[in-house]
Amino acid sequence: MLRSCLARLRTLGALRGPRGGARPPATDTGPALRLFSSEEVILKDYSVPNPSWSKDLRLLYDQYMKKCEDGSWKRLPSYRDVAHLDSKLIKEEQMPQARIFIRSYEDGLGFEFVMFHNDVEKKTVCLFQGGPYLQGLSGWLHGGAMATMIDITSGMAASIGERIVTANLNIDFKRPVPLYSVVVINSQLYKAEGRKLFVSCDVRSVDGKTLYAEATSLFVKLDPEKSST
Numbered sequence: 001m002l003r004s005c006l007a008r009l010r011t012l013g014a015l016r017g018p019r020g021g022a023r024p025p026a027t028d029t030g031p032a033l034r035l036f037s038s039e040e041v042i043l044k045d046y047s048v049p050n051p052s053w054s055k056d057l058r059l060l061y062d063q064y065m066k067k068c069e070d071g072s073w074k075r076l077p078s079y080r081d082v083a084h085l086d087s088k089l090i091k092e093e094q095m096p097q098a099r100i101f102i103r104s105y106e107d108g109l110g111f112e113f114v115m116f117h118n119d120v121e122k123k124t125v126c127l128f129q130g131g132p133y134l135q136g137l138s139g140w141l142h143g144g145a146m147a148t149m150i151d152i153t154s155g156m157a158a159s160i161g162e163r164i165v166t167a168n169l170n171i172d173f174k175r176p177v178p179l180y181s182v183v184v185i186n187s188q189l190y191k192a193e194g195r196k197l198f199v200s201c202d203v204r205s206v207d208g209k210t211l212y213a214e215a216t217s218l219f220v221k222l223d224p225e226k227s228s229t
């Protein structure tokens with residue numbers, strides 16, 4: 001049942017992930033996209049404001065939504081990456097649980113974020129607010145949580161609609177990030193060389209004055225000829 005449903009969605013291009021084919025327009029901030037009411041396939045979009053979002057996060061969100069109006073930037077919805085799941089690697093019954101971005105907590109407790117992508121400039125910006133379940137040292141965000149956000153933001157900048165993996169990620173943590181604060185993660189694809197995609201990234205405060213982290217990463221397109229297991 002699930003397989004046939006997914007196949008239908010793929011045929012319609014509805015599950016091609018954030019960059020591909022059919023998706024709601026950039027201005028669509030509705031909480032869920034109901035595709036087939038009879039089959040109850042609901043793709044909830046978490047990349048929209050919820051009551052846990054701080055004023056800073058909402059203001060930045062509004063600024064980027066404004067940039068989306070001329071089509072240069074696009075808001076990336078948070079839909080589960082069902083279309084890119086490999087049925088050889090994951091069981092069919094596990095698929096509905098799998099999602100590419102970590103949103104497993106209630107609103108505000110974990111990862112609150114929205115990403116915007118500029119395809120011409122090869123840039124992805126993530127507006128991120130880390131909640132209390134992501135604490136490392138008391139009052140500060142855990143570095144691993146920050147690393148996760150850097151990884152997926154950089155991955156989106158590198159993503160070209162193919163399966164890519166992080167091969168290398170280097171991070172300099174410059175300042176601790178206070179819990180609940182909003183940071184802006186800027187990533188840019190600066191070089192593509194065969195299967196290799198090189199991305200730079202920095203993490204800054206909302207006013208841009210505090211540099212929290214800098215990173216470089218290498219993503220590699222998976223070679224369909226090689227087994228990844």
Ligand SMILES: CCCCCCCCCCCCCC(=O)SCCNC(=O)CCNC(=O)[C@H](O)C(C)(C)COP(=O)(O)OP(=O)(O)OC[C@H]1O[C@@H](n2cnc3c(N)ncnc32)[C@H](O)[C@@H]1OP(=O)(O)O
Nearest residue numbers: 017084151152155156159161162163165166167168220223
């Ligand atoms: C639209 C798509 C999805 C939408 C959502 C997207 C969001 C994305 C978010 C993603 C976020 C989540 C992401 C995740 O969480 S991905 C999960 C974490 N990452 C992994 O599990 C990756 C594991 N590693 C591998 O699978 C293989 O090692 C890969 C595939 C990377 C390469 O093995 P493969 O056998 O295929 O190729 P190769 O060995 O010939 O290497 C090829 C080239 O690369 C160079 N090289 C390799 N490694 C390194 C290194 N460490 N430093 C420097 N260079 C390195 C290598 O020298 C060679 O260069 P050259 O000799 O050709 O010049």
